[in-house]
Each structure stands twice: as structure tokens, then as C-alpha cells.
Amino acid sequence: MKVNNSYIMRMLLSYLPILFITISVLIFISFSIMNQLNVRNAIQANNLTAKYVTNMVDSSLKNISIDAQKLVETGGTLQKFLDAPSDKGLEFDISNLLNSLVIRYGLIDSVYLYRAKDGKVLDQSTIRPLSQFPDENFVRNALDQPYTGIWSSPRQRISGGFSGSTMVQVSSLGLKIPRDSGSLGYLIINVKNDALESYIDQMIDHTITTAELYDSQGKSFFNADQSVSSSNRLSADVVSNYTGWTYRISIKGGQLLDFLFHGSTLWILLGLSAIVVAIGSTFYVTRRNYKPIESILHRIERFSSIVKTGDSKVKANEFAFIDQAIERLITNNMSFQEQQQEHLVIRRQQFLQMLLKGEFSDDRGSWEQERQHFGLSAGHFIVGVLELDSYVQFGLKYNPNDQSLFKFIISSVAVETAEQHGLRIVAEWIAKNQLVVLLISSESSMLEHQMLQLSEQVRAWVEGHLDFTVTIGIGAPVDEDCSIARSFEEAEAAVSRKVSLGSNQIIDAVEVRGRQDGEWFDYLEIIRTIVRQLRMSEQDWQGELKGLFNEMAVHHLRKEDVDRLLHYLIFHLDYELDGSLSEVVKPWQEEIKPTLAAAIERSDTLKQLELDFQTALALLSAQIVELSQSRRHNTLMREIRDYVAEHYMDPNLSLTLLSDRFQISSKYLSQLFKESIGENFSDFLIGLRIDHAKRLLRETDAAVQDISDQMGYSNPTSFIRVFKKIVGLSPGQYRESLTKIAARGSGGLDDQDGFEKSEEQEDSRSAR
Structure with missing residues (x-):
């Protein structure tokens, strides 16, 4: 019997066009979605690049502003220049100071200082009256401005001398001296726009990206005739919170990408329309092809009684199908319950995190909902x-x-x-x-x-x-x-x-609660003593280290405070060894320093930390002792050092006296002093005398005049100048700071000013 398959072929031919249209639409949608993803990635890349450029430029400008503010602080070198009588040496020092600022920051074009007392301007090279200064108009306008410390819009700066002048595009920062009145003078820093453009160009890819910079009024930094315009959808504008400038990052060919973005939306609309047509066609074709089946069902209904009394095997298969469906339903329900339980755990963790951070305090509705959900x-x-x-x-x-x-x-x-x-x-x-x-x-x-x-x-x-x-x-x-x-x-x-x-x-x-964290200044003194004794091969460092840990234990310091102190000890050792004991630097860097850092990371108690530091520093001390013993004239230099430490108060003590006493030339003695101790003789002697003076200021009520006499200074002014150069404070200020610390009690390790002051004092002494 030959079977006629014309109905099946007709069904297939009816659905094939719909299938073809549907697949085509899906392909179009896939391409459009991929296109949209590419465009969105481009937009996101623009935003990230613009934010990065903004942060980098703002960071550089902030650093320049911070250094400039340090220069104009009350009592600084600039104020001495502005307030004191004219002095060629001081003018030369200030000029070098301004020039060092230009060298430190490549963005700076020029720096000059206006002195209100005599109306003169000092730059990196010369000092001249304001009337002869090329940038006179800007200086005069800046003096009339009520606010300072703000970066200006791009402007034309006149540079050059009497032989000729050039115009340079710059943005300027002006600071009054003093900050509240500007009665002494005015400091102006100019950043070259070309340098800004080069700096930004280093952070972008020119093959695909362009960058523009506009001030708060929309004026372009890099194109004088161009002003800010409305951005397209593929460019990113970021306004700096610091300068108010607008950074725009755009992609080359942005118009084409923008067209593709709109085109993809059009394709989606066309695709959705095609899908609607395909669905309608499917319903129409299905309805037309269903008519023969419907006719058959009507015919079956006439014989329903015959179907009900048919083979029981069919009924058994129907019940098996129902059983399988119910089993699948139960399995799916159990899987759903497990997922809900996992979601509940995650939700519980998120709720607890927000609860501990107090993030629900402003949203009482959400808070009440979550609290009721968890039964709180x-x-x-x-x-x-x-x-x-x-x-x-x-x-x-x-x-x-x-x-x-x-x-x-x-x-x-x-x-x-x-x-x-x-x-x-x-x-x-x-x-x-x-x-x-x-x-x-x-x-x-x-x-x-x-x-x-x-x-x-x-x-x-x-x-x-x-x-x-x-x-x-x-x-x-x-x-x-x-x-x-x-x-x-x-x-x-x-x-x-x-x-x-x-x-x-x-x-x-x-x-x-309420326990004191100890005085940061005291901890730093102990640390510096430990480092000095290690560097000088003195065995008392072990007792000082034990005292340091005892102090931290007595004051119950927090973990972060202990880590901070010990990291400072490592930093100070690193600095001292690199400056005076270069032979020990390699084993220190490769073995001992990583051991100390690992001990801070893994140890939970001061007892374990003390043991690890004692072991590692003992190894370092042994290496330093071995190095000291191997150096030439070690015994002689130890005798000389002991003699100096015993007679450092003698005003006649000098290299000549030591040379006569120990029968060695003064020039060679100076060289041995530098090699053995790491300091020249005069610095070492002054350091001992200043340490003794600090002790007298801390522990006695002796007048500065008396202390100066004991130090061997015939003129107290010379003593005060030397003391301030090394310590960073005058003797009176030093004693006053100790009185304030004692009155305030233990300021804790959160007193950042005390920590920075101590570091400045140490840097001042090391600079000698």
C-alpha cells in the first residue's frame, strides 16, 4: 500500500518560510545587540579614561598647590625674604628654592614671587621692579583678587626680557603671603598648557581617542579659538571637583558609532515587527492546517464510548504519564525550595552587613520590612x-x-x-x-x-x-x-x-575605653635610640627594644598602632643603613627586612613580635659588629669616639686637638671619622651637644643663656640658630612643646601632627 505524504509535505512547506523569517530576524537582533554592546563598551571606556585623566591631572595640581602652601607658611623661608632687608644671599637661596619647585614638577612653566615691601618680583633667575616685569598686568590684577589658591583659566603670559617677549598659554595659581591678607607678598605658579596637553596625551591612545580640556567658562586650554560645545553620546565629560575644569574624552569616528547605535535600535524595531508578523503567520498557518485534525476529533467524539472501553493498556500508560508529571513537579519544587533557602542565607548576610554599618537608619520602611522578615x-x-x-x-x-x-x-x-x-x-x-x-x-x-x-x-x-x-x-x-x-x-x-x-x-x-595610647614622641625617641645603637654597634639596643615593647604593652596599643610603630622602625633602619653602612644593605634587604615584615603580618601578640624582632635584629647587629671590626683603625676610632663622647662639652675640642693627641693627621682623621661613624666630625660633635641641650631643656629649668654657655657658645644667637637648624624648633619652642605634651597627656598614635613633626625633626637632623 502506497502512503500519500502530501499532507506532511504541505505542512513542512507551510512552516519553512516562517522558520526562515524567524531565523533571519534572530540573526539581525544578534548583530544589533553585539553592536550596542560595542558602543556601550566604548562609552564606558570614555568615562573611565576621562575619570582617570581627571584624577591624574588633579593629583599633580594638588601636589603643586600643597608644596606651594608649605612654602608660604608663616615663619617659612619665603616670609623671611619678604619681611627681612634685601640680602643677595637670601635672594639667591629663594631663587634656587623657586627653581627647585620648577624642576620637581614638569608641568610648571615658571614661578615668581612678588614682594610688597619694595614692589619687586623675584623669579628663578633675577629680581626686578614690578614695572619692568613682563607679566606685570597679571600680578597687579591678582593682588586685587579676594580669593587665592585657585587655578585660573587659560591665559596669555608674557615672558622674556628687554630684548623681546613671547606669549605663552598658561594657567596660574596665586597664593597671598600671609594667606589671610597678602600684606607681605604674592607667590604665583604658572603651569604651561602645552605641558598639560602632553601630560594628558601620555594617558590616552591617539589612534582611537582625542582629549580636550575646558575651564569653568567653557574656554579651551589647547585651542584658543574653540569653546566647549554639547557633547555627543560617545564622548565623556568629567568636571573636576578641584579645579572646576571639564575633561572631555572622545573616540575618533564617534559619529559613525553613534549612527550604528541608532541603526541597531532601528534593526531591533524591525526585528520585533518581523517577529510579530511571523507569530501571526504561524497562528494563521496552524489554524489552516489544524482544520483536518479538528475534523478527525469531531469524528472521534462520536465514538467516545468505544474509546473509554478500549484497551486498558492505554489507560495504564496515561496514569504512568500522570505519575511522571507529578514526580517531576515534586522534584522541581524541592529544587526551588533549596534555591530559596540559599537566597535566604545570602539575604541574611547582606542584611547583617547593612545593619552593622547602620545603612538602614535613613530608610525606615526598608528597615521595618527586613526586621519583620528576620523576626528582629x-x-x-x-x-x-x-x-x-x-x-x-x-x-x-x-x-x-x-x-x-x-x-x-x-x-x-x-x-x-x-x-x-x-x-x-x-x-x-x-x-x-x-x-x-x-x-x-x-x-x-x-x-x-x-x-x-x-x-x-x-x-x-x-x-x-x-x-x-x-x-x-x-x-x-x-x-x-x-x-x-x-x-x-x-x-x-x-x-x-x-x-x-x-x-x-x-x-x-x-x-x-579611655586608655591612653602613649606619647608618639616618646616611641619615636626610643626607636631612634635603637637604630643609633645598632648602627654604632652598641649592645644596649636589646634593652631599648625590650623597653619599646614594654611601653606598647603597658599602654595596650591596638594592632594597627603596633604595626605602624614597627614599620617606622624598619623604615628608619633602612634609611640609616643605606646612608652609612652600605655593606650591610644587601643582607638587610634580602633577608632581615623581609623577615621583620613577615613577623608583623603573621604575629598576633607582642610577645611573639618581640621574639621575632630580637632574633632578626640580633643577626643584623652581628653583621654590623663584624663589619665594624673589619674596618681600618677600628680600635683607634673607638678610642677617639669615646674621648669625644667624654669631652664633647670642651669648647676647645677640634680635629686639630684630636690630631695632636692621637698622633694622626687631621685630614686623615676626618676621613676615618666619616668611614667609621658615618658622619663627619663637626656633625657628630654638634649632635652630641644638641642631644645634651635637649636633655637639659626637658629635665631642668635652666635658662637658654646658661645652656648656651655650657655648650661652649659665646653668643646665644649662634646656639639658637644651630639648635633650630637641627631640631626644627628653637630651644624655647622645643621646651614649650614638651610642656604642652605633658599638659595634654598622652596624645595617642592618632595624633598625626605629632608624628609628622617628629619625622620633620629627624629629616632636619639627617639633612646635616
Whole structure:
């Protein structure tokens, strides 16, 4: 029997055009989407490039402004020049100072200083009256401006001398001296627009990108006749918060890309229209082809009774199909429930993070919704932060799966312990080594006691059942949900004190609140003493190092403060060794310095840090001693150094006296002094005398005149000038600063001004 397949062929031929149209539309949509993605990537690249260029240029201009502001500070060298009588030497120094600023920053075209007292202008090369200065008009206009310290719009600066002048496009920064009145003078710094353009050109790819810069009024920096216009969709405009200038980054061929962007949208619209037509055609063709099947169904309905009493095997297959469908439905539902549970965990972690940061305080509606979702009723709260001790060793000892298992065990122990006492907590890991425990209670009287009891039980369980320990910091209880962030900050601060208080314990915020962090100046003095004794091969450095760690332990410094001090010790050693003991620099850089840095990173307690530093610095000390013993005339130089240290108060002490006493030429003695000690004789002698003077200023009430006489200075003015050059302060100011520190108490390591002042004093002494 021959089967007629004309119906099947007709069905296929009916749907093939629709299939062809649909596939074509999908191809068009794919190309249009890819085109849009490329355009969006180009826009994003423009934005990123514009922001990067803005940040880099602003950073350079800010650095120039900061250095300029330091120059015009009250009491500085510039003020001496502006206020003191004319002095060729001082004018030469100021000119060199201005020239060093130009050399330091390649963007600077010129720097000049106007002195109001006599109306003269000093630049990098000469000083002349304002009337003879090429840029006279700008200086006079700048003097009338009420505000200074703002970068100007691009302008034409007249440069040159009497033989001729040229016009240079610059942007200027003016600073009054002093800052509030400008009564002494005016400092002007000019940045060349061509240098700005070259600087920006280095940060972009000219093959695909162009850059423009406009001031706040829309005037172009690089094209004088061009002004800012409306940007297209493929260019990025970024306005600097610092200068108010507009940075525009555009892509070459942007008009073509913009056309492609609009064209892709058109293709999508055409594609959607084609899909609608295809769907309509499908319904029409299906309806037309369904008519024969519909006719067959009507015929089957006439024999429905026959179908119902048909073969039972058909019914069995139908029930099997229903069973399979129900099983698939249950499986899909279980998978959906698991996904919902995972989403709930992630949502819980996000909610806790925002709760600890206090981000819901301004959105009460979202806060109430999340609180009801997690069952957090209004009440009283307290936060505890559990931190794994010696986390570096923990990470090296266990693989990631074991680490996750231990963290799950610890959080489960906290939850189960809380449930045993009828407490409600939220416990989540917010960092790789920190678990936050939020205790919620309707009563505030026993809240802190409950948290202490819960924390102690968890700590004891971990110590008794696991191979590592934990330290828990507890914040203060709070009565409002918006204050939970404050309790969390106190708990974090408390647990960070374990570096000085010790690990494997409970640290309450009440125990460390209000404790003084010690005087930063004293810590720096101890560090400098350690470095000096190491450099001079003196064995007393071990006692000084032990004293440093004892001071940090007594004042219970935080981890970040301890790290900061020890990093300063490493920096100071690096600086001293590079300057005076070059032979030790290589083993120091390759072995000892990395060991000290690793010790700071991995150690959790001061005891371990002290042991690591003692071991590493002992190795360094041995190398320095060996080097000192191998140098020529080591014994002789030690005798000379001891003699100088004993008679440094003698006003007649000099290289000539030492040369006669030790039977060695003064020139050769000076050379040996530099090689052995790292300083020339005069600097070493002045350093000893100034250290003694500082001791007298700190420990006695002796007048500056008396101290000057003891130092061997016949004129107190000479003593004050030398003291200020080395220390950075006059003797009176130095004693006054010590009085203020004593009255204020321990300023803590957060007193950044004290830290910077101490560094400036050290730099001043090293500059000798």
C-alpha cells in the first residue's frame, strides 16, 4: 500500500518560510545587540579614561598647590625674604628654592614671587621692579583678587626680557603671603598648557581617542579659538571637583558609532515587527492546517464510548504519564525550595552587613520590612566579634574545606549555646577570620552579662575541642537598632587590642575605653635610640627594644598602632643603613627586612613580635659588629669616639686637638671619622651637644643663656640658630612643646601632627 505524504509535505512547506523569517530576524537582533554592546563598551571606556585623566591631572595640581602652601607658611623661608632687608644671599637661596619647585614638577612653566615691601618680583633667575616685569598686568590684577589658591583659566603670559617677549598659554595659581591678607607678598605658579596637553596625551591612545580640556567658562586650554560645545553620546565629560575644569574624552569616528547605535535600535524595531508578523503567520498557518485534525476529533467524539472501553493498556500508560508529571513537579519544587533557602542565607548576610554599618537608619520602611522578615523585634542589642587567633598559621595548616567546616562548627556552637540559655542571637561570618554575634533581648539589665557568659562558653569550648583558639571583643549595649553599628565598632576596637592584651580571652570594650595610647614622641625617641645603637654597634639596643615593647604593652596599643610603630622602625633602619653602612644593605634587604615584615603580618601578640624582632635584629647587629671590626683603625676610632663622647662639652675640642693627641693627621682623621661613624666630625660633635641641650631643656629649668654657655657658645644667637637648624624648633619652642605634651597627656598614635613633626625633626637632623 502506497502512503500519500502530501499532507506532511504541505505542512513542512507551510512552516519553512516562517522558520526562515524567524531565523533571519534572530540573526539581525544578534548583530544589533553585539553592536550596542560595542558602543556601550566604548562609552564606558570614555568615562573611565576621562575619570582617570581627571584624577591624574588633579593629583599633580594638588601636589603643586600643597608644596606651594608649605612654602608660604608663616615663619617659612619665603616670609623671611619678604619681611627681612634685601640680602643677595637670601635672594639667591629663594631663587634656587623657586627653581627647585620648577624642576620637581614638569608641568610648571615658571614661578615668581612678588614682594610688597619694595614692589619687586623675584623669579628663578633675577629680581626686578614690578614695572619692568613682563607679566606685570597679571600680578597687579591678582593682588586685587579676594580669593587665592585657585587655578585660573587659560591665559596669555608674557615672558622674556628687554630684548623681546613671547606669549605663552598658561594657567596660574596665586597664593597671598600671609594667606589671610597678602600684606607681605604674592607667590604665583604658572603651569604651561602645552605641558598639560602632553601630560594628558601620555594617558590616552591617539589612534582611537582625542582629549580636550575646558575651564569653568567653557574656554579651551589647547585651542584658543574653540569653546566647549554639547557633547555627543560617545564622548565623556568629567568636571573636576578641584579645579572646576571639564575633561572631555572622545573616540575618533564617534559619529559613525553613534549612527550604528541608532541603526541597531532601528534593526531591533524591525526585528520585533518581523517577529510579530511571523507569530501571526504561524497562528494563521496552524489554524489552516489544524482544520483536518479538528475534523478527525469531531469524528472521534462520536465514538467516545468505544474509546473509554478500549484497551486498558492505554489507560495504564496515561496514569504512568500522570505519575511522571507529578514526580517531576515534586522534584522541581524541592529544587526551588533549596534555591530559596540559599537566597535566604545570602539575604541574611547582606542584611547583617547593612545593619552593622547602620545603612538602614535613613530608610525606615526598608528597615521595618527586613526586621519583620528576620523576626528582629524592637529591644536592646549588643555585638560581639569573635576572631580566630593566629589566622596565618590557621590558613597554612588547614585546607579551605576544613577551614569552612571549622567556621561552621564555631557558629553552630554559638547558636546552640545561646538556645540553651534562651537567648536570641544572629551569628554570621563577615570576614575570613571574624564572626559577628548580635545578641537581642527585651531587657537591658543583664544584656552585657549574658554576652560575657555566652562568649566565655564559646571560647572555652573552642579551646577544649579544637587545635586553635579565639579571642572575642564585646561592644557596649545599645537601646536602638540604629546604634548597633556603634556597638560593632567598639567590639572591633576591643578585639584589635589582643595584640597587646593577649589572645584566647574575652576583651570588653569597657576595659579598654579611655586608655591612653602613649606619647608618639616618646616611641619615636626610643626607636631612634635603637637604630643609633645598632648602627654604632652598641649592645644596649636589646634593652631599648625590650623597653619599646614594654611601653606598647603597658599602654595596650591596638594592632594597627603596633604595626605602624614597627614599620617606622624598619623604615628608619633602612634609611640609616643605606646612608652609612652600605655593606650591610644587601643582607638587610634580602633577608632581615623581609623577615621583620613577615613577623608583623603573621604575629598576633607582642610577645611573639618581640621574639621575632630580637632574633632578626640580633643577626643584623652581628653583621654590623663584624663589619665594624673589619674596618681600618677600628680600635683607634673607638678610642677617639669615646674621648669625644667624654669631652664633647670642651669648647676647645677640634680635629686639630684630636690630631695632636692621637698622633694622626687631621685630614686623615676626618676621613676615618666619616668611614667609621658615618658622619663627619663637626656633625657628630654638634649632635652630641644638641642631644645634651635637649636633655637639659626637658629635665631642668635652666635658662637658654646658661645652656648656651655650657655648650661652649659665646653668643646665644649662634646656639639658637644651630639648635633650630637641627631640631626644627628653637630651644624655647622645643621646651614649650614638651610642656604642652605633658599638659595634654598622652596624645595617642592618632595624633598625626605629632608624628609628622617628629619625622620633620629627624629629616632636619639627617639633612646635616
